[in-house]
Amino acid sequence: MKSLVLRLVGPIGLGIALLAAAPDVAPAAERLAAENAWVPWAPPAIRVHAAYMTIVNRGDEDQAVVGAESPDYEHVALHVSSIRQGMSEMQAVDRIPVRARTQIALEPGGTHMMLINPKRVYAVDDRIRVVLRLQSGEKVETSAVVRRRGQGNEPAAPHHGHHR
Ligand SMILES: [Cu+2]
DSSP, X not given: OGGGSEEEOSSHHHHHHHHHHOTTSXXXXXXXXXXXXXXXXXXXXXXXXXXXXEEEEOSSSOEEEEEEEOTTEEEEEEEXXXXXXXXXXXXXXXXXXXXXXXXXXXXXXXXXXXXXXXXXXXXXXXXXEEEEEETTSOEEEEEEEEEOOOSSSSOSSOXXXXXX
């Protein structure tokens, strides 16, 4: 669904003006896309959710996501999970680099976004807007679908047991 990936360059009018002025230069936000975004459904008592997606850099320049926000949450953080001494731990990171012509999977047990303090209650199949901030200052918007965690090898419990 291409319409889920939007360019956000200041006011819409300005974005159109920039496009018209420089048709040969695709803005960073058009070369970076956040695809297949999803948020595992959690009961309302859980105030910290994860967001997973694939960040695709189709451009010739390295990019980096340096932050994110969502109108549906108070705060969004970038996190990396790892297993240490048999325990799942996670750490906040400043940036998620996405090298030219590569993609990065944000997935359970690895890099992910942490959505903190939801502003509403979600049901399965709801959509959550997430806006990625790029190093260039540009923004990439994506729409994450609320899904139940798969029955595959993902843990049934949220991986956020060690979150402060
Ligand atoms: Cu986390």
